[in-house]
Amino acid sequence: MSRHIAIVEDEPDIAANYRDAFQRYGFTVSHYEDRSSALAAFRLQIPDLAVIDVGLGNEIEGGFDLCRELRSMAPELPIVFLTARDDELDVISGLRLGADDYLTKDISIAHMMARVNALLRRAELTRKPREESDEVLTRGELEINVDRMTVSWAGKDVSLTVTEFWIVHCLARHPGQVRNRQQLMDAARTVLDNNTVTSHIKRIRKKFQAVSPEFSAIETAYGMGYRWSAR
Amino acid sequence: MRLSRQLLLVSLFVLVLPLAGINWVQDMALTMREQQAQVLNASLRATAASLALRDTLPKLVSAEGEVYVHPSKGGLILDGYFEDWQAQNLVSRAYGATSKGTDSSPPVMFNAASDGSNLYLAFQVNNKASSRPSSNQENVVYYSPVGKTLANGDRVQLFIKGEQGQLQQYMIVTEAPGPVIARTQTTWNGIERVVREYRIRGAWREIPEGYQLELMMPLSMAGKQFGFRVIRGSNESWISSATPGSETGELVLPDRALDDTLKHFLEPDMRLGVINSAGWQIAETGEPSKSTKAHTEQPVWIAEWLFKTLLRWDSLPEYQAHWRDGGWQNSIVSEALEGQPRYLWLKDDKSYRLLSAWPLEKDGKVVGALVAEQGSHSLLAITWKALNKLFSLSFLVIVLAAAGLLGYASWLSLRIRKLNQATEDCIVRDGRLRTSFPVSRAKDEIGELSRSINTMLARLEEHTEYLRTLGSKLSHELRTPLAVVRSSLDNLEHENIHPQAQVYAERAMAGADRLGSLLSSISEATRLEAMIDDMASSEKEVVDLRQMLEDLYHAYSGAYPKVQFTLELPKEPCPVAIIPDLVVQAMDKLVSNAADFCPKEGSITLRLIMLKHANCIEVENDGELLPDSMQKSLFDSMVSVRKTRGDKAHLGLGLYIVRLVMSCHNGLAAGKNRDDKTGVVFQLQFPQ
Structure with missing residues (x-):
């Protein structure tokens, strides 16, 4: 059974392009132009994944509202924000609403696909019980379940977005090695500018610090990038 | 010129105020002068009428060869010395022509005085005056009894005409200086004989120029007409008091009865006199006191000068001592003898006198x-007082007005200065408003100005805000169509297209990528600002700048292989509280700039300097200099000094980001040319 992806996007050209791309990969795609029609459809059937534009027609933050409602209907549903707005504030509020990722519209379709696939896989695995065969990476207190894309620190789960997971995974795979920004971007399958990498790192540190206040495993190598502490 | 100074200058116009006052005082003083003259004239008219009623008017005299007799208080001593005469201010009269070219006294000085009972005569004969100075003749020739009887030697002849018209002659001759007795020649029984007249006696004294003769006779003897001849013994020439062809002239005696009458009409500070038709003063009374009370309260010299100039006191004719010498012939008063009342203001040293004359008429003739x-005491006192008051009042008004204007000006300029300061405080260099502008509620123009500045600032802020967000808005708006292009191209890759078309698709993709990175850098500054706002408060950590710079040195050496990097560090570690991510970002911008401008095989120096007040990171590179005009605006948004366009997009945001980072650290960013003009130094200062 093909996966069902819902695209809520008021720009028909973009929606059509994404729909074509998704269909090419064998997904079933529904496209909704505004919040009300999307919500009506979601009430009938919850899709496997939702790609939502933040600005919907006249509703500047219609996407956020939709996300909130959708999240309340389906807590496990992967939701990806796709937006032209890349303000830090928008990113934060989007992620706080429970979105699994926040992408700007200039992301390439290939990157998008990688992300969607990862999210779908994670959602699928989350529903299944944990298996021994899962690839797990352990670095001190850090434990990364690569298959399920989950991260824990000192036994406590740290909830990361897909982008953040990839960044952490990239850093932790070879502790002590400096990863420059480009490498991190490639790992996260995205095109970001330096500041966005910085803010991602910042957010990741915050998330770990929320679990363990003295977290300092991600070190800054000035002028070069970041590394996972080898200690 | 400052506003307050301008207003102070304008306040000088208050000075016209005293001018009006001075004009008024001037008018007042002139009117009062006129008035005083009128009053005095009226008083004179009454006096004249009264004199006529009392029948004490002087007799009509002819003005030929008259001899004037001064009134004397008595006490003249017959000794041949005239100091007693001078002590009584009796002025003698000159007779005979003074020889030209010499400044010697006239040939004969004659004086006559009467104390009411006796007539005193005084002669001073100067023999040298009429003869050549070189003449060797004897000074005084004395009478020789053996010569012609009573007709040799220096002598004085007196002619006295009584009431009945009989002429009596007396001769004063002397054989030697000393007491003299008048002699007269009478015919007694046909015999000419010399008789001594003992009632006329005197003293003869020799002086270097000639002789002095003082005579005394009873007034009753003097008669009505009188004359004298001073005869020189050496050449028998003579000088006479009378007109040629006659021996005598009118004897003008002081009229003591008239004196007493005049006393009744005397007013304070007044002198009253009567002159006869020949212009001789025959009665006089009163003595105006010279020291005037008004002068005790002298105004300041400038006021006095103004007073004199403005009231034209200085242009008055000088006072002349007619009262003393008794002859009024040459004064303006003598015009009254033609029947017209006259008055005149005169200047006497520092006081002023009103001189007035009123004709006395008898039977239609002026006798x-x-x-x-009259002195000008009261008048002067009043004008002084008015002028003083005027000056003090004007001074007060001027001071008050000037102070008021000055205060007002200071207040105004204070408000304007405050407004100016507030405006300057309000705007930061990049055009954003720092604080709210204090709006004045005053209803005047300055208040309006303040309000319109406020409106202007608000509009400016809107505009600045618009410009500031333009970048991010633009990038936001462009991102959607870019997404359409990009996703379309992505899809196109999966279509089966001609290889040639594939090339175009790839080019389109490259263009879209470039457009994408351009949009990112446009909004980078805005996002950085947001990030700084987000981070600035909390996340400073203490970092060793020395360690950090060393790390950066290694990183940059790898990142820019074409450029030679050098590192200059102090020996001690340099811990500073910073946000390392931001500082590194700023350093990235500086080094990227430096590398772009650095010529091939040029070098970039990273340097850490520890100063007393700040720690300083310097990035120095060889290459193109900064234009002088740009050095200040270097760190502004959208300012680029690059001449050539590289392949990378340069929006002039790099140094602006550096500035944002530094201001978030309360530090400074500065750029300047190297002293030897071979390159550029950029400096980041972190205050300690």
Whole structure:
């Protein structure tokens, strides 16, 4: 059974392009132009994944509202924000609403696909019980379940977005090695500018610090990038 | 010129105020002068009328060869010395022509005085005056009894005409200086004989120029007409008091009865006199006091000068001592003898006198004139007082007005200065408003100005805000169509297209990528600002700048292989509280700039300097200099000094980001040319 992806996007050209791309990969795609029609459809059937534009027609933050409602209907549903707005504030509020990722519209379709696939896989695995065969990476207190894309620190789960997971995974795979920004971007399958990498790192540190206040495993190598502490 | 100074200058116009006052005082003083003259004239008219009623008017005299007799208080001593005469201010009269070219006294000085009972005569004969100075003749020739009887030697002949017209002659001759007795020649029984007249006696004294003769006779002897001849013994020439062809002239005696009458009409500070038709003063009374009370309260010299100039006191004719010498012939008062009342203001040292004359008429003929002199005490006192008051009042008004204007000006300029300061405080260099502008509620123009500045600032802020967000808005708006292009191209890759078309698709993709990175860098500054706002408060950590710079040195050496990097570090570690991510970002911008401008095989120096007040990171590179004009605006948004366009997009945001980072650290960013003009130094200062 093909996966069902819902695209809520008021720009028909973009929606059509994404729909074509998704269909090419064998997904079933529904496209909704505004919040009300999307919500009506979601009430009938919850899709496997939702790609939502933040600005919907006249509703500047219609996407956020939709996300909130959708999240309340389906807590496990992967939701990806796709937006032209890349303000830090928008990113934060989007992620706080429970979105699994926040992408700007200039992301390439290939990157998008990688992300969607990862999210779908994670959602699928989350529903299944944990298996021994899962690839797990352990670095001190850090434990990364690569298959399920989950991260824990000192036994406590740290909830990361897909982008953040990839960044952490990239850093932790070879502790002590400096990863420059480009490498991190490639790992996260995205095109970001330096500041966005910085803010991602910042957010990741915050998330770990929320679990363990003295977290300092991600070190800054000035002028070069970041590394996972080898200690 | 400052506003307050301008207003102070304008306030000088208050000075016209005293001018009006001075004009008024001037008018007042002139009117009062006129008035005083009128009053005095009226008083004189009454006096004249009264004199006429009392029948004490002087007799009509002819003005030929008259001899004037001064009134004397008595006490003249017959000794041949005239100091007693001078002590009584009796002025003698000159007779005979003074020889030209010499400044010697005239040949004969004659004086006559009467104390009411006796007539005193005084002669001073100067023999040298009429003869050549070189003449060797004897000074005084004395009478020789053996010569012609009573007709040799220096002598004085007196002619006295009584009431009945009989002429009596007396001769004063002397054989030697000393007491003299008048002699007269009478025919007694046909025999010419010399008789001594003992009632006329005197003293003869020799002086270097000639002789002095003082005579005394009873007034009753003097008669009505009188004359004298001073005869020189050496050449028998003579000088006479009378007109040629006659021996005598009118004897003008002081009229003591008239004196007493005049006393009744005397007013304070007044002198009253009567002159006869020949212009001789025959009665006089009163003595104006010279020291005037008004002068005790002298105004300041400038006021006095103004007073004199403006009231034209200085242009008055000088006071002349007619009262003393008794002859009024040459004064303006004598015009009264022609029947017209006259008055005149005179200047006497520092006081002023009103001289007025009123003709005395008898049977339609002018027989004399009444002369009055009055001081200007009251007038001066009043004008002084008015002027003083005027000056003090004007001074007060000027000071008050000037102070008021000055205060007002200071207040105004204070408000304007405050407004100016507030405006300057409000705007930061990049055009954003720092604080709210204090709006004045005053209803005047300055208040309006303040309000319009406020409106202007608000509009400016809107505009600045618009410009500031333009970048991010633009990038936001462009991102959607870019997404359409990009996703379309992505899809196109999966279509089966001609290889040639594939090339175009790839080019389109490259263009879209470039457009994408351009949009990112446009909004980078805005996002950085947001990030700084987000981070600035909390996340400073203490970092060793030395360690950090060393790390950066290694990183940059790898990142820019074409450029030679050098590192200059102090020996001690340099811990500073910073946000390392931001500082590194700023350093990235500086080094990227430096590398772009650095010529091939040029070098970039990273340097850490520890100063007392700040720690300083310097990035120095060889290459193109900064234009002088740009050095200040270097760190502004959208300012680029690059001449050539590289392949990378340069929006002039790099140094602006550096500035944002530094201001978030309360530090400074500065750029300047190297002293030897071979390159550029950029400096980041972190205050300690």
